[in-house]
Amino acid sequence: MSGLKEPQEFEPQEGALRLAPDDDVHDASAWEAATAAVLRKARRLGEDDPDSAVWEALARTTLDGIEVPPIGQAADLDGRVTSGRPGRVGAWDVRTPLEGGDAKEVNEAALVDLDNGATSLHLELEPGTDLAVALRGVLLDLAPVSLGRPDPEVSEALAALLDAAAGDPHPANNLSADPATAQAFGDPDDARASEEAFVRTVRRAQALGVLGGVVDGTALHDRGASDAQELGWTMAVGVHYLRLLTRAGLSVDEAAGLLEFRYAATDEQFPTIAKLRAARRLWARVLEASGAGQVPQRQHVVTSRPMMGRYDPWVNMLRSTVAAFAAGAGGADVVTVVPFDERLGRPDAFGRRIARNTSSLLIEESHVAVVTDPAGGSYAVERLTDELAVAGWAELGRIESDGGFGEQALAGVEQRVQQVVDRRNAGIADRSRPLTGISEFPHLGETLPERAPAPERDVRHYAAPYEQMRAEPAEHPVFLATMGSIAAHTARATFVSNLFAAGGVTVEVAGATDGPDAVLAQYAGQRVVCLAGTDAAYDEWGADLVAALRSAGASYVVLAGKPGGRSGIAVEGDDAVDDWAALGVDALAFLGRIREELSR
Numbered sequence: 001m002s003g004l005k006e007p008q009e010f011e012p013q014e015g016a017l018r019l020a021p022d023d024d025v026h027d028a029s030a031w032e033a034a035t036a037a038v039l040r041k042a043r044r045l046g047e048d049d050p051d052s053a054v055w056e057a058l059a060r061t062t063l064d065g066i067e068v069p070p071i072g073q074a075a076d077l078d079g080r081v082t083s084g085r086p087g088r089v090g091a092w093d094v095r096t097p098l099e100g101g102d103a104k105e106v107n108e109a110a111l112v113d114l115d116n117g118a119t120s121l122h123l124e125l126e127p128g129t130d131l132a133v134a135l136r137g138v139l140l141d142l143a144p145v146s147l148g149r150p151d152p153e154v155s156e157a158l159a160a161l162l163d164a165a166a167g168d169p170h171p172a173n174n175l176s177a178d179p180a181t182a183q184a185f186g187d188p189d190d191a192r193a194s195e196e197a198f199v200r201t202v203r204r205a206q207a208l209g210v211l212g213g214v215v216d217g218t219a220l221h222d223r224g225a226s227d228a229q230e231l232g233w234t235m236a237v238g239v240h241y242l243r244l245l246t247r248a249g250l251s252v253d254e255a256a257g258l259l260e261f262r263y264a265a266t267d268e269q270f271p272t273i274a275k276l277r278a279a280r281r282l283w284a285r286v287l288e289a290s291g292a293g294q295v296p297q298r299q300h301v302v303t304s305r306p307m308m309g310r311y312d313p314w315v316n317m318l319r320s321t322v323a324a325f326a327a328g329a330g331g332a333d334v335v336t337v338v339p340f341d342e343r344l345g346r347p348d349a350f351g352r353r354i355a356r357n358t359s360s361l362l363i364e365e366s367h368v369a370v371v372t373d374p375a376g377g378s379y380a381v382e383r384l385t386d387e388l389a390v391a392g393w394a395e396l397g398r399i400e401s402d403g404g405f406g407e408q409a410l411a412g413v414e415q416r417v418q419q420v421v422d423r424r425n426a427g428i429a430d431r432s433r434p435l436t437g438i439s440e441f442p443h444l445g446e447t448l449p450e451r452a453p454a455p456e457r458d459v460r461h462y463a464a465p466y467e468q469m470r471a472e473p474a475e476h477p478v479f480l481a482t483m484g485s486i487a488a489h490t491a492r493a494t495f496v497s498n499l500f501a502a503g504g505v506t507v508e509v510a511g512a513t514d515g516p517d518a519v520l521a522q523y524a525g526q527r528v529v530c531l532a533g534t535d536a537a538y539d540e541w542g543a544d545l546v547a548a549l550r551s552a553g554a555s556y557v558v559l560a561g562k563p564g565g566r567s568g569i570a571v572e573g574d575d576a577v578d579d580w581a582a583l584g585v586d587a588l589a590f591l592g593r594i595r596e597e598l599s600r
Contacts, residue, residue, distance in 0.1 A: 028073060035070075062271060063420050064228040066387045072379025080386050082376045084277030086331020087296040091369040093172065093334040094119045094359040095146065095300065096352060099454065101126030103133035110134065113352060114143055117360040120172065122300075122336055124148035126455075131157040141167040146214070146260070146300065146334075147176035151190070152197040159204050172298075172334070174211035174260055177201035180237045181219045184410050185458065198241075199248045202258050206250075211298070212258040213241055218302050220413070221264035222459045224421035227275045228388055232395020233413065234261055235282050239396075240405035242290065252292040256283075261297055265335075266304040267319040269326035273375045274384035276301065276330030281389050282396070301332035308343050309463045311470055312437025312446060316340035317354060324358050328368045329375055335359055343461075345451030421460065428462055429588040438463045439587060442501040444473070465588050466502050473504040474598045478558075479526035480507040481519045481545065483533025492560040493532040496581055500530075503591030505598065515541055516548040525553045528597050531569075531577070532560040542569045546577060556597040 032051040035058070039045040044057055058070035069076075096118040100106050106129070110121055120143055125134060131154060135145065140162055147154060155175040162169040182192035191197060198213065205212030217234040225233065238259065245255035263279060265272045276299060283297040303323040308316050317340045327335045337358045339351035347355070362368045375381040398416075402409035427433035434440040461467070478500055482489040497507050507530070510522045523529070529549050531542060538561070546557055546569070559580040563569045569577055581590055 063226040063423055064391045076379045076383040080382055084281040084385055085373050088331055088333050089372055091363045092328055092332055095122050095334045095336045096356050097122045097336050099124040101129050103130040106134040107136050111137055113356055117356045120144045122146050140165045140169050144170040144172035146174040150176055151192045155201045162208050169210050171210055175201050175205045176214045178214040178216055181216045185219055195244055211260050214260055214262055216262045218262050218264045222305055224460045225417045226420045227271055228391035228395055231279055231392030235396040236399040236405050252290045253295055256295040260300050262300045264304045265301045265323040265327040266307050267322040269322050272326035273330040274381055274388050277385045278389040282392055299332045300334040301327035302336045303338045305459045306462050309438045310343040310467050312443055313340055315437040321358055325362055328362055341451055346454040429586050430584055431587050435463050438466050439502050444501045469503040474595050476598045477506040477508045479529045480509045481529050481531050482510045483537040486512050489533045496530055496532055496560040499581055516545045520548055523552055528556045529554040530558040538569050
C-alpha cells in the first residue's frame, strides 16, 4: 500500500519528566537500606548480602522478558516523554456482553442491562438468530451495538436496522467485520474470512456514519499470547486492513477512522494499563508512517477470559474488578466485563448484573474516570509503557518481515505464542504465578452455581491443568501424618493440604500426636501418606515413623518439606521418603504422581 512504510527501529522521543523537586534528599540507597532490613527478617536476604541486592530479590520479569523493578525511580524517565495518553474524557462506555440463540431472551436481557447502567451492547448470537427481535426496543441512536465475529449477513442485518432506525445511528455502532480473525483462527473458506466482504461492510458502515471493522487482539490473547505479542498482532492486522481499504479507494485517515481495536485486560493491572497506552502510541506511529493525520485509536477492552476460573468462580469477580479498573485507568473507550459465571455456562441475570455494576461502581463511586490519564507520569508505568511499545513494535517487525499478515507470518506468531504459553505454564505449575481458588486456597467442598449449557469457547484457560484434575477427583484420600502439636504442624499441614486439594485430592488428618504410636493409632491403611511437622520432629522421630508406616501398609510416603539437611529424613535407603513437596515444587508434576499412586 502506498504510504505505509516498513517498521523502523523504535526509539523513545527526547525529553524527560521530573516528578520530584531538586531538593529531594531521599535517594535509592535510603530505600535499599529500609527494604533490605525487611527482607533479612523474612530470610529473603542473607546478613552478608549488600542492601543493593533488594533490586534483584524483588524484581520480576514479564512473559515478554521485560524486567519490572520493585519501585520506579526518576531515572526511569530519562529520555522518555509521557505517551499513549487517552483521548477519552469522562466515563467509559459500559458495554455488556450478550449471547445465545433465543432472540426474545436476548432482547429481554438487553433491555434490562440498558435500563440498569449499561450504555451499549456486545452481541455474540448463534447462527440464525433474528437480530431485529434481539434488538427490539433498543435505541440505536443512543445505545450502540457491536458484534462478536459476525458473518457478513449479520453485519448487513445490523446495517439494515441502523438504516431504518429513527434518527442518526450512534457513531460507535460497529458492523464489526473481522476477516483476519476468521482467516487466522477459523475456517479460511468461511464467509467471515472474505476480504471482499470486509471492504463492502466497511464501506456500508462509512455510508451510515458508524464503525465498520474490528482489529481483535483478544483472539490472540485467548490463545495465550503475551502483552507485546497482542500489541504486535493488532498493529499487523491494523496495517493489513489499512492496505485493503486504501486499495479499495479510501484514504488512510478514512480507513483508520472506521476501525475499533479490541484488547484484553487482565488482573495484572500495571501491565494492562501500560499495554493500552502503548497500543495508542504504536498505532499513532503506524499512521504517522502512513502519512495519515492524527486519528485516535478507539479501544474496546474486554476482561480476560483465559484468567477466569471454573472453580471458586466468585474469585472471578475480583479478577474482573482489577482488570476493569486497569482498562478504565488505561484509557479504554469501551469496557466489557465478562460475567464471573461464564465458565459455568450461560451467565444468568445475577452474573450480568455484577458485570455491568463493576464498571458502574468504578465510575460512579470510585471516580476512576474523573482523571483522564491517572497513570501518566508514573515512573513505573511510563517505563513499562515505553518498553512494551518497543517490544510490540519488534513483534510487528517480525510479522512484516515474514510478509505481513498471512499464512507464513501466522506460523511464526503461533510458534512465538507457544513459547510464551510454555513459560506461563511453568509458572502456573510451580505456583510462582498463583491462581487464587484453584492452585492456591482451593475449596474441594464447594457447590458450584448451576448455569444453562453454553457452547465452549476456543480459549486456553490458565487454570485448565488443575481444573482437569478437579473435574475427576482422586478416588482415595491421602493420610496426613501430622507430627507434634497442632501449633507445631499447622504451617506445613496447611501448605500440603492446599496443594493436594489443588489436584482434587482429599486428606485425612491425624491431628495432634506425640510419636509414631499416636500416628499409627489413627492410620487406617491408606496407600499414600504425607508427613507434616517441624524439622525438629522430623529429625527426632521422622525416620521411625516412616519405617512404622511402611510396616503398617503405606506404599508411598511423602514429606511436607525438603528431605535431608535439617529435617533428618533420608533421601535414599529403606527409611527414605518416596516424594516431597515444598515451596517452588512443580505442583502439577507432583500431583500427577500422587494421583497415579492413589489410583493403583
